[in-house]
Amino acid sequence: MKNGVYKLKGKVMNYAWGGTSFLPGLLHISNPEQKPFAEYWMGAYRLAAAELVTPEGDLSLDSLIREHPEQFLSAQALSRFGELPYLFKVQDVKDILSIQVHPNKKEAEEGFDREEAAGVPINAPHRNYKDRNHKPEVMAALSEFWLLHGFKAQAAIEQTLEDVPEFNILLSLFRKEGLKALYRFVMEMDQVDVNAMLNSLIKRELRKKNDGELTREMPGWWVAKLFHGKNEIGNIDRAIFSIYFFNIVKINPGQGIFQGPGIPHAYMEGQCIELMANSDNVLRAGLTPKHIDVPELMKHTVFESTIPNVMNGEPVLPGETIYPCPVADFGLARIELAAGGGYENRATSLEILVVTEGGILINNSLVLKTGEAAAVLAGEDYHIRASGHCVLFKAFVPAG
Structure with a gap:
């Protein structure tokens, strides 16, 4: 890979709970059939991997990481995770999602190994554990956003x-x-x-x-x-x-919330950026036609009152705020620049940038407008210039 920054094309997921106008508008896609556009995936998940736009054509991010793992991920991230450890999304929630809980890492490993030993097919509808990973999540609101998060006070x-x-x-x-x-x-x-x-x-x-x-x-x-x-x-x-029984939480644009293992939750309405560990381990409590395993759900749910921690983000570099997450798998930052403003950084891992407002120029060569994304390879020095007021979000693997 000769360059260090590439435009990235994600994958649209047309789940029934999605809206019909927000993501088509963001991504500049017509939707005459009024299909539900629920999520836009920007990651290396094999069933829906994003693609890099290269001189050789559009190439799967998943395949490129497997061919050039250290160049994409960094030696540190490769040694620790062996893959891109996060999945980055834009979501439009029109209808309430399933109420769910995620296991911690140890529970996921034990659950996966148990179902493997029992011979449960990986694609079986009643399978609880699709991999050996945990699935913590952080989201940042793009609009007024509503969700359920943990049990209310006793x-x-x-x-x-x-x-x-x-x-x-x-x-x-x-x-x-x-x-x-x-x-x-x-x-x-x-x-x-x-x-x-x-x-x-x-x-x-x-x-x-x-x-x-x-x-x-x-x-x-x-x-x-x-x-x-x-x-x-x-x-x-x-x-x-x-x-x-759960807390009903309102999050304003720019605010975020982290959801760790055992915390029951459900998104209810609004648009957001979501970043999660690269896993599909979900234990569901309802509002879904998918498998519900009550004993397994009860085993992993935290039955304590939760005080929702709505984050405004912590300033780091000029224009950049980070949403603190107590995990090593991912980090999320929001970058807001005024016309002519700039941002400079070095990617310590594979970084994915997505523009949600305005337009930017990266390294004086790559133009991104609203709804477009880019991948920055590990170790790449890059600088951003804003053509007008702009907002973008950055997914990365924290150093150290």
């Missing part, structure tokens, strides 16, 4: 059980045996009992939202959104309980 959960008539019957269990027993009970409840408990609640929330009595800070707003326009309620997803 007192707040008790107040919820008192305020929601359908939940009153759960109060004694919670007071006697605590949060884990409460969550296990609702997750293992027979479907007929779930329907009986939640049917009237959903109808009431729909009525209240229609009358303008709910806001996004309230669980009922999201429950009503889930069932809006449906003629029949039918079997009710037990994940509805989680919406009442």
